[in-house]
Amino acid sequence: MKKEIKILLASPRGFCAGVDRAIEIVKKTLVKFGSPVYVRHEIVHNTQVVENLKKLGAIFVEELDEIKDRSRPVIFSAHGVPKSVPEDASNKKMFYIDATCPLVTKVHREAERHNKNGYKIILIGHKGHPEVIGTMGQIPKENIVLVETIEDAKSVKITEPVAYVTQTTLSVDDTKEIIKILEKKFPKIKAPVKEDICYATTNRQNAVKQIASSCDMFFVIGSDNSSNSKRLVEVAKKAGCGKSYLINFKNELPIKEIVECNKIGLTSGASAPEKLVQSFISEIKKHTEISIEENISSKESVTFKLPSSLTS
Numbered sequence: 001m002k003k004e005i006k007i008l009l010a011s012p013r014g015f016c017a018g019v020d021r022a023i024e025i026v027k028k029t030l031v032k033f034g035s036p037v038y039v040r041h042e043i044v045h046n047t048q049v050v051e052n053l054k055k056l057g058a059i060f061v062e063e064l065d066e067i068k069d070r071s072r073p074v075i076f077s078a079h080g081v082p083k084s085v086p087e088d089a090s091n092k093k094m095f096y097i098d099a100t101c102p103l104v105t106k107v108h109r110e111a112e113r114h115n116k117n118g119y120k121i122i123l124i125g126h127k128g129h130p131e132v133i134g135t136m137g138q139i140p141k142e143n144i145v146l147v148e149t150i151e152d153a154k155s156v157k158i159t160e161p162v163a164y165v166t167q168t169t170l171s172v173d174d175t176k177e178i179i180k181i182l183e184k185k186f187p188k189i190k191a192p193v194k195e196d197i198c199y200a201t202t203n204r205q206n207a208v209k210q211i212a213s214s215c216d217m218f219f220v221i222g223s224d225n226s227s228n229s230k231r232l233v234e235v236a237k238k239a240g241c242g243k244s245y246l247i248n249f250k251n252e253l254p255i256k257e258i259v260e261c262n263k264i265g266l267t268s269g270a271s272a273p274e275k276l277v278q279s280f281i282s283e284i285k286k287h288t289e290i291s292i293e294e295n296i297s298s299k300e301s302v303t304f305k306l307p308s309s310l311t312s
Contacts, residue, residue, distance in 0.1 A: 003259070005258070007291070007293070009267075011207055012300050015270065016270040016302075017304050018101030022043050023043065025097060030056050033072075038061055038072055039077065040063070040085065042225075043077050044271035045223045046272055048249075064089060067094070070092055070093065073095050074089060075096070077099060077130065079134060081098075081130075081134045082133060084137060103168050103196075104131055104168055110165050111123070111165050114190065115144075120158045121144040121145070121162070122144075123146050125166060132167055153185070156182075162182075162188075164192075169201050171205065171231045172205055201270065203298050204269075205231065206297050208232055209235060210295055212265055216241075216264060217257065217264045218236040219264065221269065228270045229270075230246060249279070
């Protein structure tokens with residue numbers, strides 16, 4: 001008889017309200033306006049989601065200049081865009097729909113408000129991530145500076161008064177450490193009225209923290225370019241499971257190692273479909289007996305409205 005492995009399934013996991021809304025925007029735009037519909041940048045950071053939308057008639061581009069037929073709608077991704085992008089679309093007389101997550105938009109408005117009120121802004125985030133590019137593009141570049149690490153926070157040079165905002169998909173714990181340093185350095189620094197790290201990021205990290213220490217291995221299903229998925233791997237390692245990995249389904253599963261475990265942890269990033277979690281479980285079932293224990297750390301009921309251009 002095969003040995004049984006227990007899979008501890010973290011919940012909540014997978015799609016958040018912002019991702020649900022962005023995917024729905026692409027689908028509804030295709031229904032309302034027909035194909036093709038253009039999408040600037042991956043709508044969310046997940047290969048399977050992007051491939052499925054391509055099959056429905058979405059064409060993904062990195063820049064508006066790549067779009068030959070300007071009569072077709074273009075959608076901006078959930079990560080948000082610099083102000084120059086909608087301005088460029090308007091100049092080109094393109095019809096665009098903004099699928100930016102409302103929680104990212106909140107950070108954009110905060111940055112704008114602080115700038116208007118004469119503050120210089122520190123953005124805590126990861127260089128090159130589309131969300132960071134979008135947030136930094138809301139205000140003049142000389143008024144905002146990026147801080148990625150504790151070392152950056154210690155050495156940052158900026159004139160006061162200062163305010164800070166953060167990327168929505170960061171590790172809650174790592175960000176706390178950076179904020180502590182900034183508050184020590186700039187005692188009057190202005191914090192967000194409500195934390196910028198999104199509820200879904202926090203909930204998924206808390207769910208991982210609850211189970212990681214009792215796992216022999218931990219797997220996060222998500223794409224390599226998904227910030228929130230990478231943070232979940234880091235959180236699992238810090239919480240006590242050294243063998244924590246990001247699985248994107250291009251890689252083969254380390255079945256040999258998995259079947260030697262007694263308990264493995266499993267979750268998925270905010271842009272990974274649940275069917276990938278079920279595929280992972282099905283794959284392991286081929287090699288060993290399993291039992292599944294779902295650990296629910298919180299319930300989510302957040303939904304976001306679709307843009308009025310799709311509901312009218």
